[in-house]
Amino acid sequence: MPRFAANLTMLFNEVPFLDRFEAASRAGFEAVEFLFPYAYDAGDIRQRLEAHNLKLVLHNLPAGDWDAGERGIACLPRRVDEFRAGVAKAVAYAEALGVGQLNCLAGKAPPDMDGALLRRTFIANLRYAAAELKKSGLKLLIEPINTFDIPGFYLNRTAQAITILDEVGADNAFVQYDLYHAQRMEGELAATLQKYLHRIGHVQLADNPGRNEPGTGEMNYSFLFAHLDRLGYKGWVGCEYKPATTTEAGLGWCCQHLATEAIAA
Template sequence: MLRFSANLSMLFSELPLLQRFQAAKQAGFAAVEIQFPYQLSAESIRQALRTHDLKLVLFNVDADDLLQGGEGLAAVPEKQAYFKTAVARARDYAEVLRPDCINVLPGRCLNAGRMTEYRQTLGENLLYAADVFAELGLTTVFEAINSHDMPGFMVDGSAKMLSIWHELNHPKLRLQYDIYHMSRMGEDCMAFLAEHVDKIGHIQFADCPGRGRPGSGGLDFASLFDAIAALPYEGWVGAEYIPGPVTAEGLAWMKTPSASEAAAL
């Protein structure tokens, strides 16, 4: 069964963040996720979730300067103390908000000669985060981001994600699989999901190219959603796309019959 969550860092961005919870509920979502919730207090988020009967399923550990073109936080050897501080802050939020998963963004290595060192640091930090969040019963995830939108990202494809996952072999570490990013890299998302669903902690999507709502690009979301629904996947499927000026006007995909439903009509 498909369970959609609204990524409030992208959807309903025409509203202040605290107002997006109500908008998501009114649009029919039962759950939300936030990339970086730290502009709000954990208590204010908890109150918004309670008021609108929503579940928070995911948020990220702070990524420092990653979104501004920097290397980020999780793989930089000189930033390991800062990473542990960021994990502690995320743990404080998680104790209050109780998400299913917490995401760690691997980041960039801007000096190719240090890639081995950065890769080792990333592994150490992922294990550290997984241990900390496991104390709360939570799953740590990490994701690949396409190298077109984010040049130099260390983990830009499924094979790299799998290699790290197998190497670290932590019982509370899973993959965050983003259909948009992997489609942008030319990968067969349905084939990967079918083969590796047991390793996936969270799924996100946007259409490709453009990272817009389903139906704005070239992906067959009726078939994709059918494929996910048929998998033994119990997690949430996060809508993390760039909406139009009014998010609610672009949610027809939530009400469109899947491929199998349409065939039965």
């Protein structure tokens, strides 16, 4: 059975962010992830992790002005200096928080900008980030995101991510495979997982349509969890979904799958 990490950006959002660590622990999670730590002191986050015996498995590099609608800057030629400063900031937080991997959001492709220039910029930034992260023993992740939810997002398919990583050529760079985004863009989840598992550093989930918890949509998560087990996936699965009602009310799927696993064992 996969190990699940609560995404605190989306789960338990009925309570203030720093209180979500306790809520996740009470709900039975042993690990958490979130988008960004930068609005908070690293020491305050570390205290919450230690107080509730939680492991932090992922956060993102700075991604521009999120509130203004930016979703990453890594492909943008005019933002290279800002990107590099963000890498340094992210590494400092990662070292303070004990997280082993950081996700890099590519950003939206400006419609009037040359695609080849965007790709060169993205690859050069990833090479820089991978080298800086490697100095601290960190993995770099890149995440394809569907263009229905984020129109114009530059990195949107698994095969595209793989070709970019091939060109980057860094042994600490991997795909963050979000099952929800992949389902919306390309389907073929089981086959893609089998083909590229050795290139996947982290998995996330949400059901489709709606991006709510497993069991609310079309995706067969019982099959996918068993498939990940058969393939030998050893990482965490981040629960990055919007609860259909409250977080606690939507955790039945997790309890059900854990109970099934216990019976099978």
